[in-house]
Amino acid sequence: MEYEAVIGLEVHAQLKTESKIFCSCPTSFGAKQNQNTCEVCLGMPGALPVLNKSAVELAIKLGIALDCAIQERSIWDRKNYFYPDLPKGYQISQFSHPICLGGQVPIKTETESKFIPLTRIHMEEDAGKLIHDEGEGSLVDLNRAGTPLCEIVSEPALRTPEEAGAYLRSLRSIVRYADVCDGNMEQGSLRCDANVSIKPVGSKTLGTKVEIKNLNSVKFIEKAIAYEIERQKAALLEGQEIVQETRLYDSNKGVTVSMRSKEDSHDYRYFPDPDLVPLNISQDWITRCKNELPELPQARSTRFQNELQLSKESAEVLIADKDLADFFEETVKLGADASKASNWIMTELMRELNDAEQDLNASGFTPTQLADLLKLVDSAVISGKIAKDVFKIMFREGGSAEEIVEQKGLKQVSDTSVIQNTIAEIIKAHPEQVQEFKEGKTKVMGFFVGQIMKKMQGKANPQIVNELLKKMLESA
Numbered sequence: 245m246e247y248e249a250v251i252g253l254e255v256h257a258q259l260k261t262e263s264k265i266f267c268s269c270p271t272s273f274g275a276k277q278n279q280n281t282c283e284v285c286l287g288m289p290g291a292l293p294v295l296n297k298s299a300v301e302l303a304i305k306l307g308i309a310l311d312c313a314i315q316e317r318s319i320w321d322r323k324n325y326f327y328p329d330l331p332k333g334y335q336i337s338q339f340s341h342p343i344c345l346g347g348q349v350p351i352k353t354e355t356e357s358k359f360i361p362l363t364r365i366h367m368e369e370d371a372g373k374l375i376h377d378e379g380e381g382s383l384v385d386l387n388r389a390g391t392p393l394c395e396i397v398s399e400p401a402l403r404t405p406e407e408a409g410a411y412l413r414s415l416r417s418i419v420r421y422a423d424v425c426d427g428n429m430e431q432g433s434l435r436c437d438a439n440v441s442i443k444p445v446g447s448k449t450l451g452t453k454v455e456i457k458n459l460n461s462v463k464f465i466e467k468a469i470a471y472e473i474e475r476q477k478a479a480l481l482e483g484q485e486i487v488q489e490t491r492l493y494d495s496n497k498g499v500t501v502s503m504r505s506k507e508d509s510h511d512y513r514y515f516p517d518p519d520l521v522p523l524n525i526s527q528d529w530i531t532r533c534k535n536e537l538p539e540l541p542q543a544r545s546t547r548f549q550n551e552l553q554l555s556k557e558s559a560e561v562l563i564a565d566k567d568l569a570d571f572f573e574e575t576v577k578l579g580a581d582a583s584k585a586s587n588w589i590m591t592e593l594m595r596e597l598n599d600a601e602q603d604l605n606a607s608g609f610t611p612t613q614l615a616d617l618l619k620l621v622d623s624a625v626i627s628g629k630i631a632k633d634v635f636k637i638m639f640r641e642g643g644s645a646e647e648i649v650e651q652k653g654l655k656q657v658s659d660t661s662v663i664q665n666t667i668a669e670i671i672k673a674h675p676e677q678v679q680e681f682k683e684g685k686t687k688v689m690g691f692f693v694g695q696i697m698k699k700m701q702g703k704a705n706p707q708i709v710n711e712l713l714k715k716m717l718e719s720a
Contacts, residue, residue, distance in 0.1 A: 251402035257425040258433040265392035266293030285390030287331030299392035302424040304533040309422040312347035320520040329372035342366035351410040405466040452486040468493035552582040578615035617645040
């Protein structure tokens with residue numbers, strides 16, 4: 245029997261507030277264990293929550309950025325379950341009346357572009373973090389407890405691991421552009437749970453879903469889902485029953501492993517939190533949040549195409565990473581040609597970043613360095629080929645283009661007498677190729693240019709070389 249996968253993602257985005265959602269403790273990452281805590285986020289008896297207005301505004305902006313319907317009235321609920329990193333024994337969340345309904349996330353794969361519908365976005369507080377010390381038990385760090393989150397829940401509309409990866413990349417881009425979350429998956433600012441089931445192709449009845457918990461990279465999400473699909477297929481083909489459960493992905497072994505049986509919503513005994521009044525959001529508040537939203541990815545892509553004359557393909561590549569798009573715009577502001585800057589960024593810069601396995605900010609490479617390099621090419625101080633060598637040195641070792649060119653003696657030779665002498669030597673040394681040129685085989689020009697550039701260590705001005713070479717071959 246042929247099966248197809250049905251995938252839904254639940255993404256937790258940590259909101260970029262300075263303090264927690266129900267108290268004034270800081271949300272800074274990397275603080276000493278249990279330092280960013282107080283009576284409220286530790287769940288002390290009698291401590292009462294006070295809602296952080298900034299967290300609500302960021303949630304509204306996120307909902308607008310994802311085309312959601314912002315609800316004018318939402319309710320805080322208690323989600324009851326026991327876990328060592330949940331101090332109160334319940335989590336303050338939203339269940340029946342979330343802050344956002346509907347919405348969509350645009351995705352693009354190798355074969356198609358489409359929108360993945362959302363079910364809802366709700367606000368909640370984060371739990372703490374367990375640190376497992378082998379042989380010594382487990383320790384708990386409650387710095388993260390009470391950090392404001394938005395949980396973005398998709399419809400089960402994804403069908404492949406590749407679509408799931410594209411969805412998360414697109415969502416990460418949007419939350420960063422909207423400036424509501426830093427999108428740092430390694431630090432846990434953006435975490436993903438995947439619900440995976442399979443069903444016979446064409447069947448309208450969904451299979452039993454399995455949740456894969458706490459995936460923290462796009463690569464792991466794709467690999468975990470791919471493994472889980474094959475695991476479920478193999479189980480059904482062997483006559484086994486798929487159990488509703490929560491599993492973890494072991495990235496070292498490339499497998500999912502059972503963690504616990506999966507609860508249904510009624511197991512959490514949701515009920516309205518008696519310490520928090522319903523959240524009422526006016527249309528004026530929504531409008532103000534909408535007006536404060538920064539430029540989003542698709543609007544930026546359109547602007548790059550219309551104002552800077554980039555192709556749609558180039559614009560889409562650049563806007564996919566906010567840091568890359570910011571780098572490009574700054575390079576253009578420094579005087580670089582938009583088309584040339586985009587080409588260098590998408591080829592040389594992205595290749596160096598991939599080879600170094602670095603993100604742009606960590607690399608230390610700056611728009612000023614690239615803009616200055618392109619100015620040297622435009623003014624014919626160095627050739628395009630030499631510029632690529634200079635770029636590698638700048639990226640890997642630092643320094644300015646002008647300093648490197650000066651130190652290594654890489655300036656382009658435009659002196660016609662020097663170039664003429666070199667051409668004369670090459671023509672004299674290759675009479676057979678000269679004869680081929682006279683017989684109309686003009687492709688042999690490439691051979692001569694290569695020999696000249698080799699002789700002059702790539703420093704000869706290629707335009708002058710081509711002009712003089714043609715004249716000298718014709719008169720040879």
